[in-house]
Amino acid sequence: MTEQAQDDAVSTRILTVPNLISFARLAMVPVFGVLIATGRDGWAVVVLALSGASDWLDGVLARRLHQVSRLGQLLDPAADRLFILVTLVGLAWRGVVPWWLLVVILARDVVLGLMLIVLRRAGYPPPQVHLAGKAGTFMLLYAFPLLLLGGWDSWVGTLAQIAGWAFALWGVGLYWFSGVLYLRQAAGLLRRREGEPA
Template sequence: MAAGQQVSSRVLTVPNVISLVRLLLVPVFAVLIVNGHDVWALVVLAVSGASDWLDGVLARRLDQVSRLGQALDPAADRLFILVTLLGLAWRDVVPVWLVVVIVARDVLLAGLMPLLAHHGYGPLPVSFAGKAGTFALLYAFPLLLLAEMPGWVGDVAAVTAWAFTWWGVGLYWLAGAQYVLQTRALVISDRAASRRGEDAGPATEEAP
């Protein structure tokens, strides 16, 4: 989000509609990948990746950054990544350990939510590393599927896909570490403020 840009409480915005469409594409992709409709699954993945970039651009250019969008966009990203990983693992396109490594980071972040809520904070803003990692993974998935093709196309796709995958996993976990450190800093600051308030004691009235 650009400096000084206002965050609205609007619900019906163009970026939010795009994020909603991306959410609706999740079960569509799941059905396509499980039933072996690889071409259409590739199309859905490509549309999802493009829409993930588009909604952020439009939110800034149309001045339609909203609280719902800030929550909906990363939720759609994570759900799409999870379902795509499970679908690819079901087809033996990716190993199970890759699913575990990526899902573990999201479980870690989910574990931070109650702590943040206890101290009066909402979800942390998406970091650049987190967004870059998500982009890399969303680009890797269609290439991993394309790598199943025989011949040089599959070979080139496989090399490129795993390059994006490793970059995505690294950035994904880098962002996770940043979120942990941000949460720690917020909690420490909040506790320090509480202690200062306790040390100050109740205000006393001056004698007339």
Template sequence: MSTGQEISSRVLTVPNAISLVRLALVPVFAVLIVAGHDVWALVVLAVSGATDWLDGVLARSLNQVSRLGQTLDPLADRLFIFVTLLGLAWREVVPVWLVAAILARDLMLAFLVPVLARHGYGTLSVSLVGKAGTFALLYAFPLLLLAEMPGWIGAVAHVVGWAFTWWGVGLYWLAGLQYVAQTRRLAAAG
């Protein structure tokens, strides 16, 4: 992600504190979703989504873009996706193949880290496609949880939730393949 701003090595920043709060909410959300406290789980997901947006805005507007923040933010996103998927699969709201499809993509990317390190590169910047895929998945999961409600709200949430799920998985994998191609180019250039 090229913001045109200097990336600092500062640790104590407002956006980093917000990202740490998001990380702390992951186990809270896990307990809530497994225990079936859907309303509170949705509240935690909404807070996480809002703070995900807020930390990025603040990082750019306060000139507090940091290497730690560039690691914490996607880590919190992936953990929320992972925990939400496991919780929804545990409750049989989503099929196991969906968990496997998303985990396989993240495992594929994990194998890129040593290749990049061997050639002197750190982690790759998050792409717009990757952000869109993550956004779609983080939008889909609360809807799939809401789809458990009876009546028209549940029915609409089911359709819209699965639409965002399919878009999210497609974009998530497209971004993953773009990261593989980018890694290959960097390795070939090095």
């Protein structure tokens, strides 16, 4: 097997180093939820930063150790979505971000969730992750700790709030842009299926 083929191979293994990191990241979600709900913003920022770093690390290790797995392909985006959801609900509840931001981001996930159901019924796997989707997710995950720091009554808070909203708005744009790409990819697969002979 060539090195490229090894890189592209997707295993059914469960106990891999990247999967263990993803499990740990999932376990941090309720911890983060409690911290943000109780106003312990300093620790919440630390947990969110660790989550972002581990998200990058598990992807790098999966490729370098040739441990890309189907479970990992499910766990990684699931942890991202849960962190985004819990963070948005907590920040919106505390009035740090407006509720429309939560609605806009959740609407994209609902649309893509329906798309995945249609693809699965047609016998297709989920589409490959686009760089735009990853970039949008990273921007959102980095926007939230900055928006939390934006509550500080100092020049640091002011700069953090400006940078946080820049990351958030660009993140939302890329999040929806990738969503459109996924929808176009799914539509192409379904059109191709309709054109196949019975």
